[in-house]
Amino acid sequence: MKPIQSIKLRKLEMALVAPFTTSFGTFHDKQFYIIETKDEDGNIGYGESVAFSSPWYNEETVKTNEHIIKDFLIPALKQTTLNHPEDVHPLFEKFRRNHMAKAAIEGAIWDLYAKQENIPLATAIGGTASKIDVGVSIGIKNTTDELIDTVRRSVEQGYKRIKIKIKPGWDVDVLTKVRDEFPDIDMMADANSAYTLDHIDTLKQLDDLNLMMIEQPLAHDDIIDHATLQKAIQTPVCLDESIHSLEDTRKAIELGSCQIINIKIGRVGGLTEAKRIHDYCQAHNIDVWCGGMLEAGVGRAHNIALTTLSGFTLPGDTAASSLYWKQDIINPEVTVQDGTITVPNGPGIGFEIDQDALEQFTVEQETISMNN
Incomplete structure (x- = not known):
């Protein structure tokens, strides 16, 4: 590939359409970085950091991403010649974790x-x-009626799978009421590590609800207890936060910790590792799907591209832009028709960047030359 001439870091702040609540916090807006790589011909490649402002999901934050990118990753790129994007993954391996920055x-x-x-x-x-088939992720609501109304709108919009966030005290009864209201929808639960094996009797009750899966019910760094849980329940366990690499994937599958894996590009360190995990799961008959991190348009476009790989057999979280953002930074925005997204066929991510919106939401920016 042609050499990178400069890299621009843009820090953006964008408002969500409505608060999004999980077991670890509530989001009203999001700060993140858009990365622009530019070559001598004026081509610009876009990437998006998905870390949150606080280390809720994992140890990374917007601020640590900036530090790692500027002080370690870009200097490493300056010292090498890239022939292909797959060269980036081994180049960055000497730096521990920090997968979202990578x-x-x-x-x-x-x-x-x-x-x-x-x-x-x-x-x-x-x-x-x-x-690609897509589902929707619904955060914890103030009341069950509010949740059911949100589910109803999502079903009417044609989403192929409904994911509902749960936590102790907001789980079996809530999901049972949703299932009673919608007996035939494909529904799953996402716990974001809110449970322990002490809750195993509660989690066993989910078997009566015909769920597609329960996502990451136990600790964010665990694959041992998840194996114990999967043996005790019929509902398929899906791992999310526990999977950071192909090695984590191999060990989880060998232990019987899950039947499904959620692949998030940011969590595993990039598209190259995401592809490797996809290939391994496909070879071992493990279903995969693409998870979301409240991405704006650039990150959403990368998720769409990843989901075109043949092993993505379950609907992902890449819902329409308008479901989360008052205004997105791509044109056209991501839209969903009958539960599917048409994959763009233009070069690169296939979406044009809305430069006016990009400038509007930019709160800081810095351009780094790769020639000095």
Whole structure:
């Protein structure tokens, strides 16, 4: 690929349409970085950091992403010649974890490469699907009636799968009422690590609700207790926060810790590692789907590209832009028709950047030359 001439870091702040609540916190807006990699021909590749402002989901934050990108990752890129985006992953391996920072840079490089080759990002990574099935993620609500109303709207909009956030005290009774109201929908629960094995009797009750899965019910760094839980319940366990690499995937599958894995580009360090995890799961008959991190348009576009790989057999979290954002930074925004997204066929991520919106939401920016 042609050399990168400069890298721009844009810090954005965008308001959510409505508060989004999980077992670990409530979000009203989101700060994040857009990374722009530019070559000598003026091509620009875009990546998005998905870390939150506080270390709720994992140890990374917006501020630590900036530190790692500026002080370690970009200097490492200056010292090497990239022939292909897959060269980035081994280059960054010497830096422990910080996967979201790595994924933001690597994603921008993948997009730049695809634009240089004049092919869609989906094609560049080996994807083949022209449409992808998508679901929706619904946060914890103030009342069950409010939740049911939200589920009803999502079903009417055609989403192929409804994910409902749960926590102790907001679980079996709530999900039972939703199931009674919607006996035939594909529904799953996401616990975001809110339970322990002491809650096993509660979690066993979920078997009566015909759920697609329960996502990350136990500790964020656990694969041992999840194996115990999966043996005790019929509902498939899906791992999210526990899976950071192909090695984590291999161990979890060998232990019987799960039947499904959620692949998030930011959590695993980029598209290259995400592809490796996808390939391994496909070879071992483990279903995968693409999770979401309240991405804006750039991150959402990367998720769409990843989901075109053939092993993504379950609807992901890449819902329409308008479900989360008052205004997105891509044009056109991501839209959903009958529970599917049509994969864009333009070069790179396939969406144009809305430069006016990008400037409007930018609160800080810095351009770093790669030639000095």
